[in-house]
Amino acid sequence: MRKRQLKLAITIALSLSILAIAPVGCTGYLSELADNPDHQLHESGRKGDVKATFLGVTSVLLDDGKTQIMIDGFLSRQKHWLVRRVSPKIEDIPDLLAKAGAERGHCAGTSEKTPDQCSSPAEIRGLAAVIPLHAHYDHALDAPLVAARMSSFLVGDSSIRRIREASTELEGANEVEYDWRETLFVDPSGTAPSKLKPCKENTCRFGEFTVQLFPTPHVESLLTCVATGEVEPRFSFPAHLWKMKEGSTLTALITHRKRKLLIVPSTGEITNQLDRAGNADVAMLGISGLGIKSSEYREQYWSRTVSERRVRRVLPVHWDSDTHPLPEDPGGHLAPGLNLADITLRHYQKLATTSDRKVEIKFLPVLKPVDIFTGLNLM
Structure with missing residues (x-):
């Protein structure tokens, strides 16, 4: 009897904690803005601009017309419960990658060589790398499969490596379309088995993209408390959500021809972790969990990620439900x-218009490539 009561108590506690990290609450105002073309970014049509294709949560494909980078690569958006175990939906991944416009990684001048065989990182074309910003379910579940499907580098820590190892055992994952060579894995500190070294001291270069990775805290909740730490060595699919532990949470600063994009995946209490990042033009700002925080907490998060970085445009991310599939169109x-x-959006709209430095808040349309820097009059 006591075991059943304990199990029920744990389930209730974890269920309540999902309200703090999963996308809970009044969202009519957000949907009104997110679905309104006047509040969305649009395609510029200029060759060489960085296009972003939003895939929900914090997954995004960045493309400059030659080289692509994918952040997170979470595509298996499926209904889940705390008591249900999940696996990547391997059968859906190829079609979703095609919809996003992802191209198989290769070297300039030849489609026969994969990114790890290029003479330099600048020569990588197509999808060069998949970079999950931590190992939780809604960020890293599909990342290894996406990278293997596209012959791309997978950038991650030991937790991402263990998810990768588990992914190789999935039914269908060892077909010829999936490239699981060890040379296509690199950890953020720069270790790579291949001769090509795209990363050094948490800075990676792919084509004209430079990606700097900064450790930042994950938002705290009851569920994240049981999903903190490293993914266990014997991890396998199917798995409960809390088995996909956090690993290292990273914020990415992506530079392309002097234009800078900051991607903040989680709303943890940031202090000075981004001081070395310098300024950014645009921020993809995770907002999940901020609605239950105090206004002071939200203001500090905005200050550390937007004001101090002198950001001119904010693109909210991690506001959607990961249990619903992406739209067909x-x-x-x-x-x-x-x-x-x-609550968060209304607060941040006020901060964006009343602070000394005006900030524009726009939304990314899903599965539609848009120019994230358009209209900012950047050099």
């Missing part, structure tokens, strides 16, 4: 989550 409706995002 590009630009379609993305189901909002339950993270009290309306």
Whole structure:
């Protein structure tokens, strides 16, 4: 009897904690803005601009017309419960990658060589790398499969490596379309088995993209408390959500021809972790969990990620429900989550218009490539 009561208590506690990290609450205002073309970014059509294709949560494909980078690569958006175990939906991944416009990684001048065989990182074309910003389910579940499918580098820590190892055992993962060579894995500190070294001291270079990775804290909740630490060595699929432990949470600063994009995946209490990042033009700002925080907490998060970085445009991410599939049509409706995002959005709209430095808040349409720097009059 006591065991059953304990199990029920744990389940209730974990269920309540999902309200703090999963996308809970009033979201009518957010949907009104996110679905409104006037509040969305648009395609510029200029060759060489960096296009971003949003895939929900914090997954995004960045493309300059030659080289691509994918952040997270989470595509298996499926209904899940705390008591249910999940696996990547391997059968859906190829079609979703095609919809996103992802191209198989290769070297300039030849489609026969994969990115690890290029003479230099500048020569990489197509999808050069998949970079999950931590190992939780809604960021890293599909990342190894996406990288293997596209012959791309997978950038990650030991937790990502263990998810990769588990992914190789999935049914269908060892077909000829999947490239699991060890030379296509690199950890953020720069270790890579291949001769090509795209990363050094948490800085990676792919084509004209430079990616700097900064450790930042994950937002705290009851569920993240049981999903902190490293993924266990014997991890396998199917797995409960809390088995995909955090590993290292990273914030990415991506530079392309002097234009800078900051991607913050989680709303942890950032202090000075981004001081070395310098300024950014645009920030993809995770907002999940901020709705239950105090206004002081939200203001400090904005200050550390937007004001101090002198950001001119904020693109909210991690506001949608990861249990709903992506829409069939590009630009379609993305189901909002339950993270009290309306509270956060109203607060940040006020900060954006009343602070000394005006900031524009725009939304990324799903599955639709848009120019994230358009209209900012950058050199």
